[in-house]
Amino acid sequence: MRDVYLVGAGQTPFGSFPERSYRDLFAEAYQNARESVDSPPDPEEIDEAVVGSLGVGGRQLGLSGPAVTEHVGLHNVTCSRIENACAAGGFAVRQAIQAVKSGMADVVLAGGYEVMTDMSSDATKYWLGVSGETEWERLTGTTFAGVYAQMASAYLDQYEATTEDLSRVAVKNHGNGAKNPKAHLGFSCSLEDAVNAPDVAAPLNLYHCCPTSDGAAAALFVSEDVVDQYSDERIRVAGSGGASDHVGLAERDSYTSLSATKAAAESAYEGAAVGPDDLDFAEVHDCFAIAELVAYEDLGFCEEGQAHTLLREGRTDPDGDLPVNTSGGLKSKGHPIGATGTGQVVEVFDQLTGNAGERQLDDPTLGLTHNVGGSGGATAIHIFEQEVAR
Template sequence: MEKVCLIGAGSTKYGKLEDSITDIALQASVDAIESAGISPKEIQAGYISNVFGIADKQVHLGPVIMSNLGIPEVPSLSIESACGSGSVSFREAYANVAAGFYDVILATGVEKVTHTGTEWTTTYFSYCSDFFYEGGAGASFPGLFASMARAYLSEFKATEEDLAKVAVKNHDNGLLNPKAHLRKKISVDDVLKSAVVASPLKLYDCCPFSDGASAVILCSEKFAKAHTKNYVEVIGSGRGGSPAALQGRDHITTIPSTKIAAQAAYKMAGITAKDVDFAEVHDCFTIAELVDTEDLGFFEKGKAVEAVREGRTKLNGDISINPSGGLKSKGHPIGATGIGQVAEVFDQLTGKAGERTVKDAKIGLTHNFGATGASCAVHIFRSV
């Protein structure tokens, strides 16, 4: 396979945005192109991740974005994989460069849903579940992750205060990210006193609905070396699946797709979890971060909660988890989230992360899944 590199990344602010889905996708795409120091004419393909384009009356996004970039003849593909759409789109772009089909690809993720209101947005999200067994039966994602949380608290003697510490840590990181949705310092007490959404999860245990877009430029190593000295290598890529409905799993305190994807990515990269300096993981709810970091191999089962208590996952701790603020603080525009994680890794490994920089980081990991982990992709990156 060809070596695959990143030479540019861009993002809009995440939050409630007034611009159309097309406009915010273009803003992020242009930002990434300018970051890479290339022209749109050099792009050979576009991979666009989006889930609810219908909410903004635009579902065929690929050709629209390519046309507005002045390259309507460039082929594009729109990809949907629920909340994991961005990482799946990135994986397909990676595979096409690695296979030698293209030298330069634009991967853009975008979502625009806040204008539909909480009721409709919640309804749209429920369509990402196994709707017959879950969404259609009244099991919302807060309810499903609350079931995971209750099982975890019981099995590993963790507490609601421990979950709250995850939220506090990610909000602290988000304060350092000018593009984060929720730039607000909170305390454990704030989390515990916030409204109960689905016990034991409270308002501050949950990520927000967000609009936003992120984009990255992938290319061959030859192209990267010809254009810049400041690029990042993609050294590992893995995907995995889980039973679509939570009830179909043997245990609900682990996500099988994460373990499968991580093992494949580590094997390709020739590293272990111990070699990773920081990770952007899918913390749609505070319980998810605990489960994720165990399934990724950073901690033994049931031990992530101890790491959080001891501050080992804080910025510049033993392993920095979600230096961007994660979904919890940075935000979760679901089609953009996986690409946004990659953009954060690019910024970290090329010295562009500002106050939230992970010191001396060489290897970063992204982890992004759809629904309750029915689909997942893990990617590993190294600075050059």
């Protein structure tokens, strides 16, 4: 199978834009992605488009994919919409990679979009809830904050981490997001702020939870056969993995680990012929602070029960040996469900091309994205490598 290259990626700001449509947001992300390509493909050169969206509020549930691609002038393109809860964008990227790798397409657009702030909070909770276990979680009144609170309680009981460690995740990611002009909550916070915030679902407080966001993101993938036509950069998709698990938390073997992440990571690492120690940075799915700690362990960044040590030692800070969520993560950058996974790819593209502004790391060459659906029912992981320009 052929090598796949990422030649461009762009996004809108993430935030609260109830006056904007999902078509409008996608058009901005698509244009930003095109502008990031050295020689962007003409619309007729794009063989396929794969777009992710939960369809919050019921918008165009059946045909929102063609609705956005037609809006940006991609007429008669093969278009598929992916719905995999919060991992919709990550799986849209995976489908795009597979289409190019298989030889069925040379140029594929992967994107994602969501408008979530133009409804009441009750309506939004309903639409978010459909990504969880319906009968035994949502219909019994459990929110996603409640599900992740159960995970956090189990983790804090089992290991030496404390609620202050959850707050340390927030402080780190807000510090990164404060340097990201496209972050929804682009402000820094102190540890005292994060520790003393009001409870949402104990032990999780307000600063341990990501915001509800609007936004869109897009990325362009091409085959090794045509990459020279579009870019002087060589950002290769080194590995890609996907996996699923029980949707409901009570059905799983563990409350403190996501088996879908472990399986997807194993596949991605094997495909890339690398291990976690080879990574220069990572964007992980921190919808709640506990999710980032669990991700450290499931992705192999540290031993089981040692995520808090990694965090306390500053190893995941921007100047640490494995910076995590330089974009601000979901916690600060935001979480427009369908756009989140593709938005992670935007940060990787910016870092590997030296265009991350104040967030820029020192010559990174290998980055990972980790996108989770629901409370762990699905995970998509991608590894990108900056090759030496030809």
